[in-house]
Amino acid sequence: INTRRRAANRFGCAVLLCLLRYPGFSLGPAVQPPEAMIAFIAHQLGIPATAFADYAQRDQTRRGHVIELQKYLGLRSFGLSDWRSSLRIGGNVAWATDRGEPIVLAILAHLRLSGVVIPSTMVLERIGLAARARARKKTFEVLAAGMPDAERNALLGLLTVDPELRRSRFAWLRDYSESPAPANIVSLLDRLDYVRAMGIDPTRAGRIHASRLARLTDEGAIMTVQHIADLEPARRTAILIAQISSLETRLTDVVLAMFEKYIGTLFSRARNRDERRFQATRRDVAKALLLFRQTIAALHQAKEAGEDGVSAVEREIGMDQLEGVLPVIGAVVGVARQDILVTAAERYAVLRRFSPRFLSAFEFRSNVPNDPVLAALELLRALNRGIIRTLPKRPPSACLPLQWRKLIFAGGSADRRLYETAILAVLRDKLRGSNI
Template identity: 25%
Template sequence: MPRRSILSAAERESLLALPDTKDELIRHYTFSESDLSIIRQRRGPANRLGFAVQLCYLRFPGVILGADEPPFPPLLRLVANQLKVGIESWDEYGQREQTRREHLVELQTVFGFQPFTIGHYRQAVQLLTELAMQTDKGIVLARALIEHLRRQSVIVPALNAVERASAEAITRANRRLFGRIGQALIEAKQAGRDPFAAIEAVMSWDAFAESVTEAQRLAQPEDFDFLHRIGESYATLRRYAPEFLDVLKLRAAPAAKDVLDAIEVLRSMNSDNARKVPTDAPTEFIKPRWQKLVMTDTGIDRRYYELCALSELKNALRSGDIWVQGSRQFKDFEDYLVPPAKFASLKQASELPLAVATDCDQYLHDRLTLLETQLATVNRMALANELPDAIITESGLKITPLDAAVPDTAQALIDQTAMILPHVKITELLLEVDEWTGFTRHFAHLKSGDLAKDKNLLLTTILADAINLGLTKMAESCPGTTYAKLAWLQAWHIRDETYGAALAELVNAQFRHPFAEHWGDGTTSSSDGQNFRTGSKAESTGHINPKYGSSPGRTFYTHISDQYAPFHTKVVNVGVRDSTYVLDGLLYHESDLRIEEHYTDTAGFTDHVFALMHLLGFRFAPRIRDLGDTKLYIPKGDATYEALKPMIGGTLNIKHVRAHWDEILRMATSIKQGTATASLMLRKLGSYPRQNGLAVALRELGRIERTLFILDWLQSVELRRRVHAGLNKGEARNALARAVFFNRLGEIRDRSFEQQRYRASGLNLVTAAIVLWNTVYLERAANALRGHGQAVDDGLLQYLSPLGWEHINLTGDYLWRSSAKIGAGKFRPLRPLQPA
């Protein structure tokens, strides 16, 4: 019986392909000191080179290099350079077959490699069967198996064995699936239930139909800009759309069934090579904007029908009305939420992790009573012209701008302390901060968990991200460092989670420092987006937002505490509203901060954000531009608030809130517990049709909170000052970040999103280190002034800022001189006081 083939020739070749980029070669084939120690025990350069090359192949791609097979030339050169031997030594290696065998045995003994046995085969089939229940793509299973073997240090066998194990797993999965379906049908007949429902209880009807008919799979289309000369792009779209429509399995809610039916028509047309759209093709999904393009005098236009269907599919995927089986981002909206049974149990036990009353009647009674009271109070104050620095007339609202908040005496103190702060190089600053906090210990090796042996090399890699220099230029600017060393360290020690843990260490140190209390108690924060242009190879990855000009770019969205510590940052597209990511920073930072009140500018708020902020226990206070155009909403339509009439936009729809109260609580609980991120849920809600019940209900809840906030804003100058001061701290932090991120014209030139994230994380970490260092030395500067007989009013210390950088040298060669000469527990001397 011939062997079942599930891999194409190209797929077989790709499975054990060697890395072909410099970075990947360095990542996989750079030796540690312990590796080199073992390799150097071989006698002669040829044996050392051969032993090392065999080790490389065993590690990746995980195979034994054949006796007559020459090594990959770039790999050979990299290994030879590390061993300081000539590549011609390879020709002398292994002239005795016994030498190769002895080396292989020794490699297995010393490094723990295991040969692939029948036991491994059985384990592999069992492992792959679970995966094969989700997909029957041979290449997916084969790759999963090879990755598993590499992790277990098992030598990858011949590809025939890999393919055979994958094929057997598919067969077992099919049998298991058919067995479940058969059993479900038997039980349905015995119980008199619907047999079709029984099948769908085991697997989706689409998946069942595919397994029977081997129909092509459906897929999500790529993003594209429609209705703007879109017909001219049809040929380009056709290059890949049919293939995308042959990959993923889609399911739809009833609201999007007509869209999915249209996609099925397109799939059938692609399969049959048909050009004309059937006359009975679904058209209910075609919106008025598309009608004149799709429906013509001669019938349905194929180009625009397909473009319209794919556009609607994109919208449905975003909103969750259509989902992709097996996807994490585009799955059923229900799958993002905590299970209904768990939610019901938590609610019944009064254990929902929310900051509000979970009984709808009680919640609405409390909030609406407060709202009516506040409306009456502000209406009375407006009629009597008693609103502080604000007036409401028939033409709208006018608020007097705030006065300058920094007194002259404070400015003198700012200047004096700045003049005596020590001059310091950025390298010295980072070493000193690490001496205080040990933040570098969080950059552990991905596999072993070991700390980086060369701390200076680690800090060099971090600094390369922070100042936007890149590893190549940093290696040239840092004597004794090579690109290969930096790239290897970045590959194994630099990750999102290591950056996050190190940042939390610095933020916590700032939070605990007594001097930081002059700026706040760590319970308030602000967030803002900072745009960086994308240039060179990264230009195509950026997006254009007219707010930032006509050049493409990325936004680093950063949260900063009232103590100036930047505790969270995220790389986002400039076209996405800032409000989408406000809650992420408050919920998912790793520091000890307990934020209670948060400030943003206008781009940081929506009604959905107002609602979720309140539900999750945060007081939200955005600085809203054109506040007079932002409407108030009242509980009852028959209530009259004569003075507020120009600002009232309508009556709250409380029925929607009542109808969807449990859905609101369940979604907020899911966000709080981390089942789904806040930004993902806000994007989903923002993509919903306007009539979607949950989106409308949450909007109404947000309108209550927004109205209450505006009423507070009108009554409280202190609130306005607090928000203004908080946002000013964020803007000052952005100025520091811009100064640090100065190389490459301040442009992001990394194409991969991973590298762009590392740029943002490195920048945020270094700015946090600067903030902490400045805080420590500002305290010493204030004490020095007092020591010289100058009176320093504690009330003025709040006006000092740890965001200055004039005394920090950010440029030049990056030399790492030990801070040991300062002495443990000691500090750099301040600059001498200048005579008055």
């Protein structure tokens, strides 16, 4: 710096030295460094900050300084080979993201490590965009590589209008209700079966980075069917593959969540029905209690008078009236003692609308060795498929509460309605706890 004669040249040479060392780029003719940097260097050099304005009135002077300083710092100018290596580095980063910042930061780190002067912002932007475009193209190619014509035609068929549905299959697959109801569970299972029947290799989605797959999935989720149909073929195929992969996962999650909600609602409503039934007997209960109180009073008076208790009750109340209330008491006791499982099983026919398909749609696994719940599910599947016609005398029941086991086997053999309802309830609890 001190070899420069004029103060302005010493100032300019110092600024160039700082910029080339870090961030690693030169000073263009129209670039003005930050005022704080100018003030800091001016203080170090003992030169007025205003002197920098006179620097490099001849651009040749600035270029000469740049060449000298590159040699001094061991740097070289950005060339074609650096363009190619930067594109490769940027493409590697873009394999996982579409965001420009991490792509450019990786390119900058590579150039600094290689001792290359950083090019202009415009050049960096062009490399970053080219790297992102290359990564996208590679993503499309990898996803569709080796795809049989049958799979490709199945994907394209999603975008055509189905006469039966009066809309495209793709729109149908994405449009479903999440309200917990048997009809909605069946509708979701229809969609899940359709996606699986398409035969798209599930390992395809795993060929690309998870972040890139998520990006494709998000893109497709906000596109209309018409928009997807108008895309260029490679991108359209890639987005459809990502969507189908995502749809199978989403439909599975929604079916399981809906099953859990519906079984929970089934037992909640059963409890409410029992409460309403008991509330409906309030007047009969009050009448029975009144007679009970009168009977106790009559017996008490008879004891004090040394009179026969039965005679006193017959005179004061009448045995006919007491016997008449016995059916009411029996009915009230029956309502009060009825287990919630019995009430829930009253909806067994509704459960059967979806339970066979639900159980056959998934492979359940447990973190408990020899889990009796899984044995019970296999038994129900065998019944649903007609492999066996009746429950065995002692089906797997160790997973059920003792009170439920007593109810199920009260008649000597298992009650299928109660047993199947109880197993589905236990399955729901196990799924919620992630034990199955």
